[in-house]
Amino acid sequence: MVFAKALRPLVLLLGLALAACSQTAPPLETSAMTADAGVYRLGSGDNVRVIVFGQQQLSGEFSVDGSGRLAMPLIGEVEAKGLTPRELEGRITTKLAEGYIRDPKVNVEVLTFRPFFIIGEVNKPGQYPYQSGMTALSAVAASGGYTYRARQDYVLITRTINGQRQERSAPPETPVLPEDVIRVPERFF
Known part of the structure; x- marks a missing residue:
């Protein structure tokens, strides 16, 4: 009887522990x-293919560097971190249109995530x-x-x-x- 009374708090504590563990997910x-999640944003380490239609020397595969930029011929570094591929297309198009190419058409595709x-x-x-x-x-x-x-x-x-x-x-x-x-x-x- 004394043994059963001594085990009662231990059994109660064990029961509470089991109840806490068996709860559903938080x-x-x-x-x-x-x-x-539906929008992919570029970041350091991504590899992209940039195609400037009619300008093969400006097209190619580029990596987004540790600072979040990619280096392109003619226009230099372009900020890419945090942009969607479509937003990067727009940024490259704008830079190319600033005195380099008339009415540029640009496509950006993510090669490696x-x-x-x-x-x-x-x-x-x-x-x-x-x-x-x-x-x-x-x-x-x-x-x-x-x-x-x-x-x-x-x-x-x-x-x-x-x-x-x-x-x-x-x-x-x-x-x-x-x-x-x-x-x-x-x-x-």
């Missing part, structure tokens, strides 16, 4: 995760190449799938939002962006 804060990173309860954590249209679930698949300990109802995504790195919980169908860090948490039971 509240999902996906609005910031999906707000900008920056990578994303995945850690936690996946079989092969690490850095992987981003592909347009990826979701957190397809990122998990690229990294060899979940481990047996993985929590599969949500992931934690660290992303730069309004200039600050933030970690948010998100469902597996959330779009992934380059430079995202996806963490698959461990389930407890």
